[in-house]
Amino acid sequence: MGGRKPVKATIGLEIHVQLNTESKLFCSCTTEIDDLEPNTAVCPICLGYPGSKPKLNRKAVEHGITIGIALESRIKPVIRFSRKNYFYPDMSKNYQITQYEVPLAEGGYLMVGDHRVGITRVHIEEDPAKLVHVGGGITNARETLIDYNRAGVPLVEIVTEPDIESTEEARDFLKKLSLILEHLRVYDPSGEGSLRVDANVSIDGGNRVEVKNITGFRNVEKALNYEVVRQRSAVNMGLSIVRETRHFDAETGVTSTLRLKEQEEDYGYIAEPDLTQIHLSEELVGGLRASMPELPDQRIQRLVDQYGITRFQSDIIVNTGLRMSIFYEKCCELYPDSKTVANWLVTYLLKSLNYEGMSLEESSVAPETFTELLTMMDDGTISERLAKELIKDYVKTGKSPRKLVEEKNLALLPVDELRVVVGEVVSENQKAVDDYRSGKTKAAEYLIGQVLRRVRARAAANTVRELVLEALKGN
Amino acid sequence: MNSLKRAKELDQEYHFMNAFADSLDSGEGRLKGYTVSVKDNVCVKGVQSTAGSKVLEGYVPPFDATVIAKCRAEGASILGKTTQDEFGFGTFNVNTPFNKPLNPHDPERSTGGSSGGAACITAVADFPHLAISESTGGSISCPASWCGVVGVTPTYGRVSRWGLIDYANSLDKIGVMGKTVKEAALLLSVISGPDKYDSTVLDTPVPDYTELESVEELKVGVPKEYYGEGINSDVEKTIWSTLKKLESKGAKLIDVSLPHTKYALSSYYIIAMAEASTNLSKFSGLRYGLQEHIEGDFNQYFSKIRTLGFGDESKRRVMLGTFTRMAGYRDAYYLKALKVRTKVIEDFKHAFEAVDVLAAPTMPVVAPRFDEIEELEPIQHYMMDILTVAPNLAGIPMVSVPCGTSEDMPVGLHLMADHLQEHTMLRAAWEVENL
Structure with a gap:
């Protein structure tokens, strides 16, 4: 064959x-x-x-x-x-x-x-x-x-x-x-x-x-x-x-x-x-003829022109169905960066919907809650990594991301609390500290990993990196 | 004595009804005091309506035809359903498994058809009565003429057909019968006019047809194709004596010609049967009317219902009508018939440039006896319609008005007018009535 x-x-x-x-x-x-x-x-x-x-x-x-x-x-x-x-x-x-x-x-x-x-x-x-x-x-x-x-x-x-x-x-x-x-x-x-x-x-x-x-x-x-x-x-x-x-x-x-x-x-x-x-x-x-609605090909071009997204992204959004492109445009009204919306929509939202075997209209996903997820990343409430995890629960349950974060106590730790955790990890791993100081800079990665493991998703990786390096210098 | 009881007594003698209403309602309005009978193919809510066919035996419509609703709104009492040929297929009102009416002037003769029951009760009612009837190719004019009453067929589209059980939709017209022109005009005034349930109805305003007066210098066309060969000479003599009287009153008689008349009958029957054969398809025993135990596949069941439910004439028309629209024959029959129809309309339009009305015998003979009818071939039945089909095909209004007798039987004068010229036509008929 x-x-x-x-x-x-x-x-x-x-x-x-x-x-x-x-x-x-x-x-x-x-x-x-x-x-x-x-x-x-x-x-x-x-x-x-x-x-x-x-x-x-x-x-x-x-x-x-x-x-x-x-x-x-x-x-x-x-x-x-x-x-x-x-x-x-x-x-x-x-x-x-x-x-x-x-x-x-x-x-x-x-x-x-x-x-x-x-x-x-x-x-x-x-x-x-x-x-x-x-x-x-x-x-x-x-x-x-x-x-x-x-x-x-x-x-x-x-x-x-x-x-x-x-x-x-x-x-x-x-x-x-x-x-x-x-x-x-x-x-x-x-x-x-x-x-x-x-x-x-x-x-x-x-x-x-x-x-x-x-x-x-x-x-x-x-x-x-x-x-x-x-x-x-x-x-x-x-x-x-x-x-x-x-x-x-x-x-x-x-x-x-x-x-x-x-x-x-x-x-x-x-x-x-x-x-x-x-x-x-x-x-x-x-x-x-005069009041013909916009057709798919026209819409793909307009989304590219109006929102600065790639043709590939526009193609996917429009071809998924009219409801999806209306959803996208609504999100762009609620959230300032239309490219980020497109990235997250095409890469993560669609993937989760596909995984659940749901169409947009079958799910409870709404522009208000989807853009809330993006806003929470921006204001430091959650990490990008957590957002990627959260979107699965969000699609599956239909609960708003903010609610999910509250329910599961997933919000990022304040820097002061995080600094305490970093301090604990550094004092418990004297060998790694010594290695770092003797020039093995990779030992810092080990410490960062230990901190992240302890706080799970409640800290952004670069914040942890900064705090660990700060602690190593200070000691 | 109330009219329901009296109508039942008369029906024992003349057999003009298929079903009576349980009781008579009445109200205020232009038809207050009138009992209105309804041809069986016009649906009356709550009263069995069969269109004269066994296939609809027991069918009780869930809605009123628009004409019935209009009559009720003007205070009429609806009496029940008058007998007819099955679906209107006939000229003598003998093609039905139900009541076959007797001619009030001679019980051995036909009332004519297909609105035979309507003409019969109109002639014999000794209480204020009007009849809703219906014509496809002459079904009002013919029995009105043979029973000696006034029968009016309006312009196609003047009266809503909503609630009319179809024979041939492009030809069917609900009309009226009465003892006098004025009474018929009254009922026509009530039932005419726009209706949102029928797309083919015209929204032209309806005049008060009961305002009858002489027409100054009435121009009466005498179409040569409607006289002479095929017309009983004594009938023709009666017609001519009426025309001469009209002339002496100031009307002008004008010779006209309708050259396509000889093709009208074939064209009419092809179109009527083609449409009828599709209209009858819905009678398959699934939702209403005759039902049987379901055995075998749907084709076997439909065939069983239609074999039992339809009379010979219905079966004949289904077969002929189906043939005329089959691939390979459609061009030669159905489509050509539509072209001829246009020619027939043009004939009339041309004639009405010079005359107000056309006048002719309604029927070529007086009402035949039942034993004579039995001797006739189907084609001879169809030939009876030779004078009425052309105006029906053209959709123009016509009235049959009594104008004397032949062999002691009534003769009707047929007056035809241009589209929507009912008022002039009825005024001319009123003149004839008053001669």
């Missing part, structure tokens, strides 16, 4: 992202559904009751347009919806209201490193209900329950050209896209199933296989790796790749045949007659 060398493939992605509007795409039910009892955020519209009619949520349209602008796509002047017809139990009406002939936006691209990945189209549509399979998977469940809370949540579908050349690039593309959407404030990356992907994969110009409904970045990489290796092995064994749709099982990490392309549904699209065509005004699109 070729180790970690990227596996060559031709990949196109269809990405579905839940937009973070307050209400659903065609009714006023809430979209904050992650913690709700099943089937409680529902109404006659999202349940498809006879006589109900959809009513378009303009905010979702604006979110979609913003995404189109960020991806350099052409925004279409007219918004139209269609019915995509197929029977499936997660569909309350057995058709999905989506955009077919005319998407919200067409064309565009996203740069992944130096490689340009083309965007085919961006459109909005309604999410189906969620199926909960009991006693098995999609093919062998004993029974299937339907939760309509998700039915009607607005989705944006972003379709790429088959420009992606490896599974790693697919992952990087999705990370970057997710970061952009986060910066546009149209998407909450922490939501359950908020990003779902269908991937079209082929190798060596062979038949295209579609892998359906992969949730989350990690699974996309897993599913694509499995699929590319599967296709490669098949070709190596002289088998042909069949044009088909496959299902990815996140638990086993395996894709399996869902249906062959010849069995594909004919969706029989018609215009959605309950929604009128909307002509987008130049003011609306121009206004959204």
Whole structure:
């Protein structure tokens, strides 16, 4: 096997992202559904009751347009919806209201490193209900329950050209896209199933296989790796790749045949007659264009310019997520030295968060308490060495550094008290004192070490050094 | 005697209702003292609403259609649900597993459809009554004509469709029936106007349609395609005698042509069936209406519900409608039908440059007998709509107003007007009524 060398493939992605509007795409039910009892955020519209009619949520349209602008796509002047017809139990009406002939936006691209990945189209549509399979998977469940809370949540579908050349690039593309959407404030990356992907994969110009409904970045990489290796092995064994749709099982990490392309549904699209065509005004699109939030690449540059930090640091801060860069800037308001903040954030805070497996928002870390740690170092309350230790407890417990220092009695000793300790150590180690005086200056290091051991982290190393040298001279 | 009790007695004889409200509320307002019956496809909170289909048997809507809320706000008593062809699929009100109404003028004849129950009760009610009805391709005009009452189909978008169980959303219009033009105009004034629950409704202000007066120098267009071949000559004679009387009162009769009329029927049925076939998809026995024990996979269950729940005409329209929008046929049928629709609208727009209203027979024949209907092929059923589908396709308002008899059965004159010109149209109908 070729180790970690990227596996060559031709990949196109269809990405579905839940937009973070307050209400659903065609009714006023809430979209904050992650913690709700099943089937409680529902109404006659999202349940498809006879006589109900959809009513378009303009905010979702604006979110979609913003995404189109960020991806350099052409925004279409007219918004139209269609019915995509197929029977499936997660569909309350057995058709999905989506955009077919005319998407919200067409064309565009996203740069992944130096490689340009083309965007085919961006459109909005309604999410189906969620199926909960009991006693098995999609093919062998004993029974299937339907939760309509998700039915009607607005989705944006972003379709790429088959420009992606490896599974790693697919992952990087999705990370970057997710970061952009986060910066546009149209998407909450922490939501359950908020990003779902269908991937079209082929190798060596062979038949295209579609892998359906992969949730989350990690699974996309897993599913694509499995699929590319599967296709490669098949070709190596002289088998042909069949044009088909496959299902990815996140638990086993395996894709399996869902249906062959010849069995594909004919969706029989018609215009959605309950929604009128909307002509987008130049003011609306121009206004959204003018008020575009800062995108990740712009933000990286600005942090470098504004705070004098390195590009490497800015890159890490911004790519960690929008919340992290907002956190950084807040810290810079509270603490005078933005470079120190960046050093400590990138080197120690992120390391501890990673170690605990926590994201910033899952932890109780806050700008006020994080900068408190830096201030305590400056005013001599704690040593740098202690600060590095303390940050682990701080991330883990969420307690403020000052409180931790108080609780564990870790503050630096006043110089007078420290001088007493130094005096004791010097008088107890006459041999080392003699060695020092006979020219073996290294003996001082031994004494410093003894003092530090006795006071543990409650003294700064250079203060101890000064006091020990002072004592040796004095004697 | 109260109207609920009286309506139940009449229903024993004529079979026009599918469900009655438990009791009648009433209040203050423009409809105080009126009992309003509602076509079964318009949802009334708390009263079974089936749209004439077994697949919705037992379905009790959790909300009122906007038109019902407006009627209640004006003091109306909501009587219950009038029978209809299943989902509006029919011209004789015989395509339903529920009540099939009898024509008040001859019980061996059809009331017409699909709003047959609405026309029937409007004709026989001997208490103050108005009917909420609905038209997709002629379902108000046809039974109004055959039962001898006034039936008004408003401009598409004049009245909110929120709460209407869809047949073909781009064609469906809730309208009204009454014994007189003035009563129909009253109900239309109440139910028209903007509604935040229906995106397709127009926010144009609603005039008081009950202000009826003569129209000075009324210009009446006589479209040549609506006369002659295919129209019963005795019916046509009745129409002409009415037009001549109008002329003698000062109206001007003007010959006009609507050249795309011959394509309207095909275009109408393609669009209506394409939309209907998607609308009916939601009836799958999962959340409301007919339910069965779940066995096998979801496809088997959906098929079982739809096999049991839909009548033959519904199945026919689902199949035809699905065909017209399939890949490979979509361009030739569905998309072409949409283009023809534009042409039909242009015909009318052109005609209304020269005339206030167009006048034609509402139906080519008087109400047929049930034994005659049994002999008809589906295509002959569809041909009955030849005079009503074009204005429905164009979304223009129309009214059928009684104008005499043929074979002792009522004949209706069909008046059509430009979009949102209901007021002029109703004034012309009032003139006809007063001849």
